[in-house]
Amino acid sequence: MLIALCSVKGSPGVTTLTVALAMTWPHAESTRRLVAEVDPSGGDLAMRFGLATTPGLVSLAAAARRTRDPAVVWDHTQALPGGARALVAPPGGTHASAALSTLATAPDGPLLPAVARDTGVVVFADCGRVDPGSPAEAIARCAGALVLVTGAQGDDLAHAAARLGELARWTPRPGLLLTGEGYPTVDVERELGVPAIGRLPHDPVAAATLAGHRQSLARRRGNNGGLARHAAALARTLAEPAAPAGPPFVSTAAGVPGVPAQQLRQPGGVIIAPGHGPHSSFPASTPPQVSDPRRNGHQPSAAGKEPFA
């Protein structure tokens, strides 16, 4: 099984969630779990978990030129706490991007989708921010499920709305996951015309744990009612077989100021042409929950993760 996770703006917590899903996946003891850092702007896992940057994405890309055996992927992984494996990306966007492009053009494709087809294997692909033309697209397009993680502020949602339709066509099972504070989930669902598969709470303590700091997630499980619990619930949902297509969804509105109406597809595969219902102004119709909502951890950067010269 291949699950892709991505964002379209800022740093809403994709990497954190990817690690959380791998750590809380059901029947973890009988599942080979691989967190694949295929973020073209560079990786964080090596730094966060004190791993080397090799073996990793760069060494796998080189190996993929010589072999067509998907099992070679495991040779380029390292251990994460909790038993999952990590395919780490180098911190620099230039190297990560180049490795991804090489992997995508390997003779038999990027290998990761192939290894994810093995029984008892789940690959969680952290695709980072999927800008148009992202070299992670080739992997995301092979995913059985794709989770778009977004903040719930007006600007976050405007960016998500602009890409939802396109991303939904990449995969049979697209999901919109909200994080942090902002517009109420029900209002976001109504305005974007798609159901959210969940909403992660702002939980800096658990997020720090998932970034390799403080005590382990497993030790915190007993008293953690926030991020870990929500991630575990999402993991259970994703582990279940896809639900059959429901009745056609009729969008009541699809207006986000400054964003052209999108074609939105439901998880069941229904294509919706927004604009059938009345358009409304997102902020005007649904005031934010909080006046000074917090974001997840750090301010997003427009630049990649290249170190400053």
Ligand SMILES: Nc1ncnc2c1ncn2[C@@H]1O[C@H](COP(=O)(O)OP(=O)(O)OP(=O)(O)O)[C@@H](O)[C@H]1O
């Ligand atoms: N639910 C959360 N609550 C609070 N802080 C969070 C949450 N999720 C992530 N964070 C924090 O936000 C910051 C960004 O998280 P993360 O690196 O997972 O985001 P990302 O979407 O992968 O970003 P990037 O696109 O830059 O790789 C980190 O400091 C992380 O600890």
Ligand SMILES: [Mg+2]
């Ligand atoms: Mg990330």
